[in-house]
Amino acid sequence: MKINRLEAHDRLLHFKKDQEANIVQGFNDCLFKNPLSLALQERSDYIYIFAHPRTHDDGVTKRMLFQPRLRKPSMQTNSYLVRAKSHSDIVDICWMLPPREMWDTYKKGNVTENEVVLWSIDQFLNNRTIMEMADPKDLTEEQSKNIYLAIAKEMDEEKRNKEIKQGISVVASVVS
Numbered sequence: 001m002k003i004n005r006l007e008a009h010d011r012l013l014h015f016k017k018d019q020e021a022n023i024v025q026g027f028n029d030c031l032f033k034n035p036l037s038l039a040l041q042e043r044s045d046y047i048y049i050f051a052h053p054r055t056h057d058d059g060v061t062k063r064m065l066f067q068p069r070l071r072k073p074s075m076q077t078n079s080y081l082v083r084a085k086s087h088s089d090i091v092d093i094c095w096m097l098p099p100r101e102m103w104d105t106y107k108k109g110n111v112t113e114n115e116v117v118l119w120s121i122d123q124f125l126n127n128r129t130i131m132e133m134a135d136p137k138d139l140t141e142e143q144s145k146n147i148y149l150a151i152a153k154e155m156d157e158e159k160r161n162k163e164i165k166q167g168i169s170v171v172a173s174v175v176s
Contacts, residue, residue, distance in 0.1 A: 023064065023080070026051060027091065030066035031084050037068035039151045041086035044139060048072055048094070051080040070144040075124055075131050083135070095120040095131065 030037050030049050040047045048069040053062045072094070073081065081094040097120050098106065106117040123131045139147070 023051070026064050026066045027082060027084075028089070030068055031089075031091075034066070034068055035155070036151065039154070040068050040070060040147065043147045043150075044070055044086060045137070046083055046085050049082050049084060051082075052076075052078055070139055070147060071141065072132065072134060072138065075128050077124070095123065097121065097124055 027049055030051075031041075031047075032038075037047060037049070048071065050067045050069055050073050051064055053064050055062050072083075073079075075081075075095060075097070077097050078099045080096050082091045083094055084091045093116060096114075096116050098117060103121055104110075105112045106114050106121070108118070
């Protein structure tokens with residue numbers, strides 16, 4: 001089988017652009033639409049967004065999960081972490097770590113070479129302790145815990161209020 005190098009290169013560029021757009025959209029949705037993320041941003045100058053792919057029950061399809069957090073999680077393979085300034089689109093990449101079995105594909109000289117991924121792999125292997133250290137501006141564990149508890153309480157109250165309102169509208173329609 002003869003491969004047209006230009007066509008293969010164009011497909012690779014399209015694939016990379018498509019993947020990047022999907023990941024950026026996921027981070028943006030988490031940052032600007034996720035209720036927990038919005039609540040965290042009301043109480044903190046920044047949040048972390050931790051992303052990691054998971055395989056569906058069919059064993060084939062993958063989906064990316066995006067989780068807003070107040071504190072930096074442990075560095076792990078097959079994950080992405082960004083630190084975002086609250087209520088803005090200012091984002092700093094903390095790491096981009098593919099699955100370990102794919103690391104060789106990102107090496108220098110490969111078509112899929114990626115500077116951020118190579119740096120992240122190096123940091124994972126050689127400076128993980130430093131990478132996992134809290135930023136000097138990070139909230140303490142106690143502050144974070146209190147914020148999460150306050151948000152959980154608010155969300156629980158909102159849920160109960162919504163259920164009560166729905167119950168009242170059902171009773172009102174039965175009565176009339």
